[in-house]
Amino acid sequence: MSKILVTGAAGLFGINYCFNSHQQHSILGTVRQPIKRLPFETTSVDLLEKGSLAKVIDRFKPDVLIHAAANANLDDCEKNPREAFRLNAELPGFIAEQTAQRGIQLIHISTDAVFFDSSDRHFKESDSPNPAIVYSESKLESEEYVLSTDSHAIVARVNFFGWSMQGNKSLSEFFFNALSENQPCFGFPDVFFCPLYVEDLAEIFNKMLEKELHGLYHVTGSEALSKFEFGQRIAKRFGYDIHLISPKEVELSTLHTPRSHNLRLDNTKLYTDLGMEIPGVTHGIDRFYTQYKLGYPQKLRSYQQK
Numbered sequence: 471m472s473k474i475l476v477t478g479a480a481g482l483f484g485i486n487y488c489f490n491s492h493q494q495h496s497i498l499g500t501v502r503q504p505i506k507r508l509p510f511e512t513t514s515v516d517l518l519e520k521g522s523l524a525k526v527i528d529r530f531k532p533d534v535l536i537h538a539a540a541n542a543n544l545d546d547c548e549k550n551p552r553e554a555f556r557l558n559a560e561l562p563g564f565i566a567e568q569t570a571q572r573g574i575q576l577i578h579i580s581t582d583a584v585f586f587d588s589s590d591r592h593f594k595e596s597d598s599p600n601p602a603i604v605y606s607e608s609k610l611e612s613e614e615y616v617l618s619t620d621s622h623a624i625v626a627r628v629n630f631f632g633w634s635m636q637g638n639k640s641l642s643e644f645f646f647n648a649l650s651e652n653q654p655c656f657g658f659p660d661v662f663f664c665p666l667y668v669e670d671l672a673e674i675f676n677k678m679l680e681k682e683l684h685g686l687y688h689v690t691g692s693e694a695l696s697k698f699e700f701g702q703r704i705a706k707r708f709g710y711d712i713h714l715i716s717p718k719e720v721e722l723s724t725l726h727t728p729r730s731h732n733l734r735l736d737n738t739k740l741y742t743d744l745g746m747e748i749p750g751v752t753h754g755i756d757r758f759y760t761q762y763k764l765g766y767p768q769k770l771r772s773y774q775q776k
Contacts, residue, residue: 472496473498473530473532474495477517480505481539483668498510499513500517508773537562538579541553542605543605544604545727559608559612581627584599587731588730591734593736594736595685602730626689627689627690630665632758657717658698659698660731663694665691665700666748667691667753687737698717
């Protein structure tokens, strides 16, 4: 049993990882505000307060630190770039210093959005990123900080979906919420990505730890599709009216911050080094549906913040 410290434990990845790993490992999750009745230990921490996270690390003495906390609100990052760089870039650099000094295995979660492109290519780890917005720039800077500071760290560029504690933190929940209420919605037919179900992502991280991997990896699904098609697949799996989803090009939407048309990542390095196939979208949506039928999203939402 490993001791694993997870920052951002109330977020989409954090809550799913902690919830599904606490029986196999000793888990401590950092949260901004206390949360009632969680089946794993949490601690309230202001990650930007000087020395606060170092005290948690010294007290818990983790074997592994998974850094999932970030500001992923693209509009907010554009409005408050200094704060975005503090949280998304400088904090991971500090964490990498702590893990390198203490011999703690670090997984730092980055993003496919470091690429801003309109081609149909799949980007490899060796390709040069070209971020075009503050969020992407801050995440790329975090990668550089981490990889240059802790040579044993894993930096994972991801795109994932699943059920959240808040009920509205993933694209899959956006489509589910609209469709389940018989409300029209739209999806982007001109934005392509390789999403991975969040529990598949958590399981892959554990396998990466077992294999003692390090360096930069594209940890995304094995299939690329448009966000419009992704919504259609959600509708089909749940038996909702597929015609409620209309295609709308991303530039014609109400979104303020520009989005890349091409978020396709090549995960060849990942499946080669792990020696396993990486799940695709159909597998992930099946798990997303099964968890719904088992009452998993309702269970997550039952944990109330004080």
